[in-house]
Amino acid sequence: METKSTFGEKLKELRLERGLGQVALAKALDVGKSVISLWELNKCEPTLSKLIAIAKFFDVSIDWLAGLEE
Numbered sequence: 001m002e003t004k005s006t007f008g009e010k011l012k013e014l015r016l017e018r019g020l021g022q023v024a025l026a027k028a029l030d031v032g033k034s035v036i037s038l039w040e041l042n043k044c045e046p047t048l049s050k051l052i053a054i055a056k057f058f059d060v061s062i063d064w065l066a067g068l069e070e
Helices: 007-017 022-029 033-040 048-058
Strands: none
Touching (some): 007 033, 022 033
């Protein structure tokens, strides 16, 4: 997996690696499709509870998602 620098880039990469569209990911995380788009564009950030859900869904660490570790 290529290292991406921003949360949005990482989220999009993980989503595409799983072959998921924004709508499918939004349903899995119980958010609207527009929220996924905003996260991927780095226009806003998820709440802690959604960050935990994303980390669990993709089986990655919160530190990696937040750019604290590679």
